[in-house]
Amino acid sequence: MDGADSLFAFLSSHVAQAAAARQEGSAPEDQQQQEQQPQDGQPPPPPQQQARPSRTAAQLQHHIRRLKRSGRLAAALRLSYEGMDEHPRMRCFVASAASLEAKLGRREAALALLDEGLARWPGNVALLLPLGRTRAALGDRAGAREAFRAALAAEPDNAYILHAWGMVEAAAGDVAAARSLFRSAVKAEPDMAATYTAWARMEATARWGPAGEEAARRVFDEGHRADPSHVPLLHAWATFELNHDKQSAARRLLERALELDPHHVPSWMALGQLEWRQGNAGRAREVFELGLALGGRGAGMQVSLLSALAELELRMKNVKRARDLFERLRQFAPQHVPALLSAAQMEHRAGNAARAARLYDEVQAAVEQQGVVRGSEGTAAVILRPRRRPRAAAVGAEAQAEDGTRAASAPAEPSEAAPAAAAAAAAPAGPPGAVVPVLHARAQAALRDGDVEAAERWLASVEALEPGNGYLCHTRGLLCQREGQVEAAEDWFRRGLRCRGSRDGALLCFEGLAELLAFKGLKDEARAVWRAGMAAVQPLTSRYLRQAALFEKKERNWAAAAALFSDAVRRDPQDYRSWLQWAVFERRQRNFEAAERCFQQGTAVAPGYPYLWYAYATMLIALKRLPEARAVLQTATRNCPRSAPLWMEWALMEAAAGDVEAARRLFTRGSEVPPTYQHAPLYQAWADFERQQGDEAAAQRLALQAEELSQAPGRGRRAYGSRMQPAAGTTTA
Known part of the structure; x- marks a missing residue:
């Protein structure tokens, strides 16, 4: 039994044990429910008043943490607001509600909570920390630094503040500042595995090639030695190795992570994606199903x-x-x-x-x-906005806190509970x-x-x-450009440059403006816009870097284009479109080995993306490496069986090699794809092939089919699938 099978057996066994435990645990509850049912002929017991039991602050905090870990953010937010009502002197519930509002994308609500909290408790570190994070998320890095600086003034060795500030600097591209902050964080808390994870990820993206990989591995290893049982670090390390095509190392790390915590969802997902990448779609589905079986x-x-x-x-x-x-x-x-x-x-x-x-x-x-x-x-x-309490009540609460009753809280008065419930019910959706x-x-x-x-x-x-929504401005700009309204398009793109609600929306507008200026022949101005986007918005998306690379490629700035493609895949190793464009670039530069490495990385990331396979196979065919091309096409058609161009390319290759029966069999297979994936050029190529073989009747029949397909609306044009534009609020590589 190899490593994969042993891991799979362990996970299957654990799932069975968990299912048995759940079944055993449910029996007493069922029995209790049966005992509570009224006997025949007896009236049901009178309904009892369901009063909410009094909950301590510690109990609420524990429940909120559990909800966060399980991904139930809305429920955790609701409970945080309840904690604010039931324990109005506990600042932790204000900080929790603000952090959750920010995670749910409602940063203005988060800032309102934090502003009111800091007005009551000036300089409180528990509130300054989420304030810095929220300001950073809104693009206010100066405001974020100010909040972190104030927090560190109160608690200079607080590892959580150092970690959060380091994350902001890493996102802004200031590697030296981020490295210093991460190092200070782990010095304050040596087992701060989350900091090691963020630090390693930064090192991996800061430098391309072996130097960056080894720097990241050193940080991962240091963090693992500090806390060998930290599952999120093991998962992050495994993901890093997977992105660098070290699949055996990734599997070993995921095996250890799931042995330590079989309920860790990201590790299940990574293991399923690993199987998928290796072409084991059936095993990948089984991994996901095992993960689902473990969840309540x-x-x-x-x-x-x-x-x-x-x-x-x-x-x-x-x-x-x-x-x-x-x-x-x-x-x-x-x-x-x-x-x-x-x-x-x-x-x-x-x-x-x-x-x-x-x-x-x-x-x-x-x-x-x-x-x-x-x-x-x-x-x-x-x-549910925090209710403003009368000043006298606030002063009384502070006096009570000074008397040593900070951790405890008196039950809420009945007169306050009803308004709170009413406020929740009346709150806007x-x-x-x-x-x-x-x-x-x-x-x-x-x-x-x-x-x-x-x-x-x-x-x-x-x-x-x-x-001022960046996605709106980008889409409006493209519409105007399509209709020939160039000046209006430029106005829309420039309006979107000021978008603060979405990093990706702003980057799309920088991209649209740069490409429009290039279209107008203003190449220097276009390059200045590309660079302005890189300076104004951090972190950059791989899509933005890829499009900038394509601009430099058109301008024949080969070194700049190669560097930008390299940056794009370093930012997001899963961005298969960048791998494709980089591979095509290297192929045209006749750097065939580099192109093949890019094709291999891209097909490993997205085995269902036919463009990659097609470009890879055609390069091998052009290089007369037919056995390798045949192997690539076999894998490609297994992963993309509905891609008629792949079947056509394979058939043409075999026809050129003189294998008539194989070519005819492959043309036939390509013609059997579903109607929406039919491809008119396949029938035309098949017709030419049959004409060369002397079968004019078959050639005419196939040529007629090609003509009918090419004239049918929506047919013969969808061999690969449509390209989607980015939706507002989503990240597109």
């Missing part, structure tokens, strides 16, 4: 695993499997916003316009009417901006359908809510 009922583990598996199936164009997974996910979280959006976009790409429209309606209603936001687990995340990603996604769906009028209506709705 609720939205945490199931939603994460089902979402990850659905996205993998979509990457492989397995729409039916992905649809089934989205339906399963909705059993746990019927209003999970990211899943509903992904499902809607999937159905739209598959041509199911009515089903997509229903899903868009559902997600829009969930956000607008019930307060569900993208970061929540599919349940309402109610905004959600912030107006929460629906913006949904409205923008609908606009893009309409644009893909060619319905500009409908797209304009959805964009107008976005503009009414967030006039």
